[in-house]
Amino acid sequence: MAKLTSRKEDYSKWYNELVVKADLAENSGVRGCMVIKPYGFAIWEKMRDQLDKMFKETGHQNAYFPIFVPKSLFEAEEKNAEGFAKECAVVTHYRLKTDPNNSSKLIVDPEAKLEEELIVRPTSEAIIWNTYKNWIQSYRDLPILINQWANVVRWEMRTRLFLRTAEFLWQEGHTAHATKDEAIEETEKMLNVYADFVEGHMAVPVIKGLKTPSERFAGADETYCIEAMMQDGKALQAGTSHFLGQNFAKAFDVKFTNKEGKIEHAWATSWGVSTRLMGALIMAHSDDFGLVLPPLLAPIQVVIVPIFKGEEQLKQIASVALEIQNKLKAKGISVKFDDDDQNKPGWKFAEYELKGVPIRMAMGARDLENNTVEVARRDTLSKETVSLENIDLYIEELLEKIQKEIFFKALNFRAENITKVDTYDDFKEVLEKKGGFIAAHWDGTEEEEEQIKEETKATIRCIPLDGELEEGVSLISGKPSKQRVIFAKAY
Amino acid sequence: MAKLTSRKEDYSKWYNELVVKADLAENSGVRGCMVIKPYGFAIWEKMRDQLDKMFKETGHQNAYFPIFVPKSLFEAEEKNAEGFAKECAVVTHYRLKTDPNNSSKLIVDPEAKLEEELIVRPTSEAIIWNTYKNWIQSYRDLPILINQWANVVRWEMRTRLFLRTAEFLWQEGHTAHATKDEAIEETEKMLNVYADFVEGHMAVPVIKGLKTPSERFAGADETYCIEAMMQDGKALQAGTSHFLGQNFAKAFDVKFTNKEGKIEHAWATSWGVSTRLMGALIMAHSDDFGLVLPPLLAPIQVVIVPIFKGEEQLKQIASVALEIQNKLKAKGISVKFDDDDQNKPGWKFAEYELKGVPIRMAMGARDLENNTVEVARRDTLSKETVSLENIDLYIEELLEKIQKEIFFKALNFRAENITKVDTYDDFKEVLEKKGGFIAAHWDGTEEEEEQIKEETKATIRCIPLDGELEEGVSLISGKPSKQRVIFAKAY
Numbered sequence: 009m010a011k012l013t014s015r016k017e018d019y020s021k022w023y024n025e026l027v028v029k030a031d032l033a034e035n036s037g038v039r040g041c042m043v044i045k046p047y048g049f050a051i052w053e054k055m056r057d058q059l060d061k062m063f064k065e066t067g068h069q070n071a072y073f074p075i076f077v078p079k080s081l082f083e084a085e086e087k088n089a090e091g092f093a094k095e096c097a098v099v100t101h102y103r104l105k106t107d108p109n110n111s112s113k114l115i116v117d118p119e120a121k122l123e124e125e126l127i128v129r130p131t132s133e134a135i136i137w138n139t140y141k142n143w144i145q146s147y148r149d150l151p152i153l154i155n156q157w158a159n160v161v162r163w164e165m166r167t168r169l170f171l172r173t174a175e176f177l178w179q180e181g182h183t184a185h186a187t188k189d190e191a192i193e194e195t196e197k198m199l200n201v202y203a204d205f206v207e208g209h210m211a212v213p214v215i216k217g218l219k220t221p222s223e224r225f226a227g228a229d230e231t232y233c234i235e236a237m238m239q240d241g242k243a244l245q246a247g248t249s250h251f252l253g254q255n256f257a258k259a260f261d262v263k264f265t266n267k268e269g270k271i272e273h274a275w276a277t278s279w280g281v282s283t284r285l286m287g288a289l290i291m292a293h294s295d296d297f298g299l300v301l302p303p304l305l306a307p308i309q310v311v312i313v314p315i316f317k318g319e320e321q322l323k324q325i326a327s328v329a330l331e332i333q334n335k336l337k338a339k340g341i342s343v344k345f346d347d348d349d350q351n352k353p354g355w356k357f358a359e360y361e362l363k364g365v366p367i368r369m370a371m372g373a374r375d376l377e378n379n380t381v382e383v384a385r386r387d388t389l390s391k392e393t394v395s396l397e398n399i400d401l402y403i404e405e406l407l408e409k410i411q412k413e414i415f416f417k418a419l420n421f422r423a424e425n426i427t428k429v430d431t432y433d434d435f436k437e438v439l440e441k442k443g444g445f446i447a448a449h450w451d452g453t454e455e456e457e458e459q460i461k462e463e464t465k466a467t468i469r470c471i472p473l474d475g476e477l478e479e480g481v482s483l484i485s486g487k488p489s490k491q492r493v494i495f496a497k498a499y
Numbered sequence: 500m501a502k503l504t505s506r507k508e509d510y511s512k513w514y515n516e517l518v519v520k521a522d523l524a525e526n527s528g529v530r531g532c533m534v535i536k537p538y539g540f541a542i543w544e545k546m547r548d549q550l551d552k553m554f555k556e557t558g559h560q561n562a563y564f565p566i567f568v569p570k571s572l573f574e575a576e577e578k579n580a581e582g583f584a585k586e587c588a589v590v591t592h593y594r595l596k597t598d599p600n601n602s603s604k605l606i607v608d609p610e611a612k613l614e615e616e617l618i619v620r621p622t623s624e625a626i627i628w629n630t631y632k633n634w635i636q637s638y639r640d641l642p643i644l645i646n647q648w649a650n651v652v653r654w655e656m657r658t659r660l661f662l663r664t665a666e667f668l669w670q671e672g673h674t675a676h677a678t679k680d681e682a683i684e685e686t687e688k689m690l691n692v693y694a695d696f697v698e699g700h701m702a703v704p705v706i707k708g709l710k711t712p713s714e715r716f717a718g719a720d721e722t723y724c725i726e727a728m729m730q731d732g733k734a735l736q737a738g739t740s741h742f743l744g745q746n747f748a749k750a751f752d753v754k755f756t757n758k759e760g761k762i763e764h765a766w767a768t769s770w771g772v773s774t775r776l777m778g779a780l781i782m783a784h785s786d787d788f789g790l791v792l793p794p795l796l797a798p799i800q801v802v803i804v805p806i807f808k809g810e811e812q813l814k815q816i817a818s819v820a821l822e823i824q825n826k827l828k829a830k831g832i833s834v835k836f837d838d839d840d841q842n843k844p845g846w847k848f849a850e851y852e853l854k855g856v857p858i859r860m861a862m863g864a865r866d867l868e869n870n871t872v873e874v875a876r877r878d879t880l881s882k883e884t885v886s887l888e889n890i891d892l893y894i895e896e897l898l899e900k901i902q903k904e905i906f907f908k909a910l911n912f913r914a915e916n917i918t919k920v921d922t923y924d925d926f927k928e929v930l931e932k933k934g935g936f937i938a939a940h941w942d943g944t945e946e947e948e949e950q951i952k953e954e955t956k957a958t959i960r961c962i963p964l965d966g967e968l969e970e971g972v973s974l975i976s977g978k979p980s981k982q983r984v985i986f987a988k989a990y
Contacts, residue, residue, distance in 0.1 A: 037572055037629045038617065041565035046645060049562045071540045074532035075566075075619075075650055075666055076588075079595075081528055083605045093595040097567075098607050099619065100591045102654040104570075104584040114574045116589050116616055125607055126529065128566075128590065128619070138528045148841075154537060159566055159650065163593040175566055350639075 012362075014296045019240045023291060027169045030299050030362050032286065040167040040174030044283070047363065050307035052177070052286060056157065058209055058304075059179065059281065062201050068153045068181060073135050075159070076126035081134045085259035088133060091226020095163040097128040097174075128161040133227060133252070133278055136182045137260040144184060144264050144274055151194070152184040160282075170287035171244075171499050178282035184274045186266060188253075191275035192230075195251040198279040199232040202247035210285065211302040211415035212236045212292045213422055214246055215445075215494060217470025222454050225278075229253035235469045235494065237422045238291040241443035243469045243496035246288050249279035287499070292418055293387070299364025300387050302414050303407040310336060310343045310403060311365045312381075313356050315372035322347060325371050328396070332369070332381070335400040341407065361386060366410050367403060387414050428492065432460075432483040435495070439464055445496045447475075449489035451482035459484060460495065469494045503853075505787045510731045514782060518660045521790050521853050523777065531658040531665030535774070538854065541798035543668070543777060547648065549700055549795075550670065550772065553692050559644045559672060564626050566650070567617035572625045576750035579624060582717020586654040588619040588665075619652040624718060624743070624769055627673045628751040635675060635755050635765055642685070643675040661778035662735075662990050669773035675748075675765045677757060682766035683721075686742040689770040690723040693738035701776065702793040702906035703727045703783045704913055705737055706936075706985060708961025713945050716769075720744035726960040726985065728913045729782040732934030734960045734987035737779050743767035778990070783909055784878070790855025791878050793905050794898040801827060801834045801894060802856045803872075804847050806863035813838060816862050819887070823860070823872070826891040832898065852877060857901050858894060878905050919983065923951075923974040926986070930955055936987045938966075940980035942973035950975060957986045 012029065013021045028034055032048030035041075044052065060070070076099065083089040103120030107113035129135065136154075143149060157179045167173050181198060185191040199216055206212050214234035224231040228250035236246045257263070257273035265271055293300040303309050312332065314325040326347055333343045344365075346356055353370065360368050370382040381399065384391040387410055394402055425444030429435045438446055450456060450468060460483065461467050471493045482489050503520065504512045518524055523539030526532075535543065551561070567590065574580040594611030598604035620626065627645075634640060648670045658664050672689060676682040690707055697703050705725035715722040719741035727737045748754070748764035756762055784791040794800050803823065805816040817838055824834045835856075837847055844861065851859055861873040872890065875882040878901055885893055916935030920926045929937055941947060941959060951974065952958050962984045971980050 034630075034633075036565045037626065038565045038567045038569055041567060043565065043630050044563040046560035046562045050560065053561065069537035069541065070544065071537045072535040072668065074527045074529045074534070075652070076529045076532060078529055079605060082595075083603070086603060089595075089605060093597075093605055096593065096595050097590045097617070098592040098595065099588045100607065101589040102587065104573075104587050104589065104618070106584075112574070112577060114570060114580060114584055116591065126588070127595070135528065139525075139534050142525075161566070177563065 012296055012298065015239060022296070023287075024169065026290060026294060026298060030364065032290070033169045035169065038174075040164060042169050042173050042175075044177075047307065048286065051289070051301070051305055052283060054305045054307065055209070055285060056179075059201075059205055060157075062205060063155050063179075063181065066197060066201060068155045068183075070156065071154045072156055072158070073132050073139065075129055077129050077132075077135045079125045079127060081138050082127045084134060084138075085227050085256055087255070088131075088227030092130040092162070096130060097161045097163055099126040099128065129158070130160055130162045131278075131280075132156065132158070132160075132180055132182065133256050133276075134260075137256040137262060137276070140184055140274070141260050141262045144262055146265050147186045147267050149264065150184055150186045150274065151190065153181075153194075154183065155179055155181045168287075170283055170290070173283075176283045178280050180278060180280040183277045184257075184262070185276070186264065186274070188275050191253075191277050192251050195230070195232055195249045195277045195279070198277070199234065199247070199249040202249065202279070202281060203234050206234060206236065206246050206285070206288075207415065209302065209304045210289050210292070211304075211411060211418060212246070212288055213415065213419045215470060215472055216474065217472045217494065219248075219470060220454075220457055220468045220493075222457060223468065225250045227252060227255050229255065232473075233470050235496075236288050236292065237418075237425060237445060237496075238288070238499065239421070240291075241425050241445070241496070243445065243494075243498040244284075244288045244291070245469070245498065246285060247279070247281040250277060252276035252278060293414055294364065297358075297389070298362030300414065301364035301366060303366045303411045306364065306366050307342065308344045308363070308365050309341050309407060310367045310369060311360050312343065312345045312369045312371060313353055313360075314345075314347060315353050315370055317373075321373055322349070324376055328376065329371060332396070332399055336403060339400055339404050341403065367406060385410060387417075426494075430480065435460075435483055436464060439466055439495075439497070443497070445469070445494050447492040448495055449480035449482045449491075450493045451485045451487035451489060453485070456482060456484050466495045466497050469496050469498060503787055503789065506730060513787070514778075515660065517781060517785060517789060521855065523781070524660045526660065529665075531655060533660050533664050533666075535668075538798065539777065542780070542792070542796055543774060545796045545798065546700070546776060547670070550692075550696055551648070553696060554646050554670075554672065557688060557692060559646045559674075561647060562645045563647055563649070564623050564630065566620055568620050568623075568626045570616045570618060572629050573618045575625060575629075576718050576747055578746070579622075579718030583621040583653070587621060588652045588654055590617040590619065620649070621651055621653045622769075622771075623647065623649070623651075623671055623673065624747050624767075625751075628747040628753060628767070631675055631765070632751050632753045635753055637755055638677045638757050640755065641675055641677040641765065642681065644672075644685075645674065646670055646672040659778075661774055661781070664774075667774045669771050671769060671771040674768045675753070676767070677755065677765070679744075679766050682768050683742050686721070686723055686740045686768045686770070689768070690725065690738070690740040693740065693770070693772060694725050697725060697727065697737050697776070697779075698906065700793065700795045701780050701783070702795075702902060702909060703737070703779055704906065704910045706961060706963055707965065708963045708985065710739075710961060711945075711948055711959045711984075713948060714959065716741045718743060718746050720746065723964075724961050726987075727779050727783060728909075728916060728936060728987075729779070729990065730912070731782075732916050732936070732987070734936065734985075734989040735775075735779045735782070736960070736989065737776060738770070738772040740770035741768060743769060784905055785855065788849075788880070789853030791905065792855035792857060794857045794902045797855065797857050798833065799835045799854070799856050800832050800898060801858045801860060802847075802851050803834065803836045803860045803862060804844055804851075805836075805838060806844050806861055808864075812864060813840070815867055819867065820862060823887070823890055827894055830891055830895050832894065858897060876901060878908075917985075921971065926951075926974055927955055930957055930986075930988070934988070936960070936985050938983040939986055940971035940973045940982075941984045942976045942978035942980060944976070947973060947975050951986065957988050960985045960987050960989060
């Protein structure tokens, strides 16, 4: 196994190599679309199942809506349509036929042209609100709290595995409410669900905030987001929750009779996270040896590697290892005993480091004698020999400890890499020399935001929701500001 | 709530109404595509989760492959391409732009034409085998046992909710093997997994068999299937498992070095079930009052309806009901206590009958006094008053009993509706007057099969795998035959 490029050498190359070598994903024969390989998909499944549980606990139900959006529906909400029009895959025909010039080839049958083109959904507000129209007549029909797990397509020009792909997997919640307040409450509730998941399960700290108007979702009145810091100091938007006002209700004529008997338009939210989270997970914790996975999302939490000479010794080790395995399984811990005799222990150690298995237990002849096992942590790469007595409790606690420590490591890293600056010169210097997030004052105008972006490539990631109020003057215009916002270069 | 059309009156109309009224699915704004509503999706989720568990228990892993298949890959396996070419949604462009004649409209941007058209996957053999090419070099890389849960699109002309839709949800297993025997073993293993699931969870008996060559999956050497009988006597193909030989390995040049050091093409299988199973589930068991769901797939297994006058009585009933609910939940039974005061008990009874909740418990003032509850079975519509003592055990056993009895009811119905016939005249008469499945001798030729299909609309559903051998002569040609095959009209 060739070594990974180091992060220091080339962070971007390190990421690309890691994704492929750890068997997470690879590019496919279709431009910009990825294949998510079984090991990568197993991590995604864990993320999905946990999120699904949290959505259901907050009262949401799953449903499924068509992948296609007829053009006339797509264009109904003008801002949304404008926002996505430039990156749409468009179905224009519904049949192929044999090429008259080459009977082993197919061509698009010109006689099978659709009367109306179909857009492969880049997001589903249009098709869903066109459906909600028939479901909502009275306030009694509200709220509607629906989520969908689906694939979506956005024709991105430059793509990167997990971070930006033409097709990606995601969930999209779409809710309808009788009042503005209730819709805003839902928007904020789901932002908190995302933050709890990303911090609690992915062990990635996030800043909750509002997007500036120029960075809002097309068609939203307000976009809430969670922003995470990667190890190169760049920001990654890990999830968004949109308050859509009555924009889609108006575009699709979704009205209801309220408690007072008056007719009004419904209020909407939508919120989503995608396989992009895989990119965040990988980039936040991993090192030059490979993946580092938080135990709560690791498909294999513990691997047991026997160190043996000959079949007899393997048998003896196996009998102890299987006992340990059963004890751990009884505690809901996923354990693999790797008794493959094709590969040497050293090869296996490197393999499980690459794959990010949180705990590796190695057991040899001396361990058998002493009733011990060597336990290695993937995150710290530290090792210790521990007694087999109560090994299940030991491992259970260690997994919890690792989960917490990975989070705190990322939290400390972030704290060290958020810098407060008060002048534009300092801003540029910090951005260039130190990188990371910059907390600075902004005058609230699109002009200043745009100028900074053009000159430095840093964007306003968010206006923090729980940022302290502090009087100041903005970087360029020098106008008064009441709160620092977060600037960073971003994925 | 208007009554359903009865099955006797119009079976097809009954089905269509039931799907919509029971909130399972509805037609969308996109031709041929359905919206799966939350209640319908909750049933599908239960089916999916159980199947997923069975796939994993038999050694399969999930992965995800692109939704698009470039035309050049699509046409590589000629028979497969030919089989699906006439029903393909084709993406030809990747951008929309503002209509120069109407700024609120969008048109397809003619400058954003794809160099190569992309087919929205009708099935994924092509894109997957193009990927496997890079994964398979040695026999050590085999077997590959992968499944994918995905949406697929087949541009069907006549569509019906769940049974035949332009887009549907399914799983598709795609495996690669070093030997022919191993691939055939896998094909049969997955057929058995399907049969176990459909009989054990859906409570629908199936006949396992082989398709005739003319009914095979395009690109397969052999197609195995399970066929179920609906209440109108028609057949529904509930799942298929294909032995693909080396067809795709040859089309995509997937070779490996075998144990003997020789290079050969890999052997393939693919197998799938879809949201069509929802149609089978609905049609196999339901009645003129609505859905009948087997307990193992019911999103709500038990509903408790209080019969009360005034808040005080509701409170008293609620306290007992919640106790029952907790006891049942502790046993993993899903229970809803419906204390809504907007709808009368009679309305609720009809609603839960429509939705197919297996057990309804009704509790009134007299039940409180007597420490009893009225228990109604959805499948038999029978009621009895039972003591609250050990009610959890009673309900647990009743759910198991219902699951079994629904299956045996369907099994008996099928037994009564399979008829052996030995002449073509009898065949036509039975088909017209009695319907159901017909077991008859066939000469093994496409000609006879085709003639029967054209003259009677009955097709050979399968050549049963465990059918007894029996000498006979075929219906039309009078040629010798060694086994009866199953004919029926089919969905």
